[in-house]
Amino acid sequence: MLVVAKLCRLVGLDQLHIGTVVGKMHGEKHEVLNLRDQCVLDKVPADESQHILTQDWGGLKPMFPVASGGLAPTMIPDLYSIFGKDVIMQFGGGIHAHPMGTVAGATACRQALEASLEGISLQDYAKNHKELEVALGKWLNK
Secondary structure (H helix, E strand, O other), rough: OOOHHHHHHHOOOOEOOOOOOOOOEEEOHHHHHHHHHHOOEEHHHHHHHHHEOOOOOOOOOOOOOEEOOOOOHHHHHHHHHHHHHOOEEEEEEEEEEOOHHHHHHHHHHHHHHHHHHHHOEEEEEEHHOOHHHHHHHHOOOO
């Protein structure tokens, strides 16, 4: 996958699905982090444990890493801590399977993101946000 990521950046792709560390399409954390680095960093340091050489992208534009597959609003804090702000998070069932409907599912995702950006736990943020509260009841600890 590392070769694919490098080739995609060389030819100018905007985004590449690199897996997640959580959800259905998870990969090993070190592999996902190495792929993320190849997508977003100008200079990627060597990682001898993974047989990865130093990579200087010489000003080539970065790509967005994409995380998807079995994601729910409850996973956003972990995704944010792994990927930071430069990521595309795709939710299917994590939005559409919300007990209050699709709009509430999208709202719960946004609420979870706002909580993560503000450094507030989902449980605390959910006290004043019904959609997130319901999402926690459905997906937390599953």
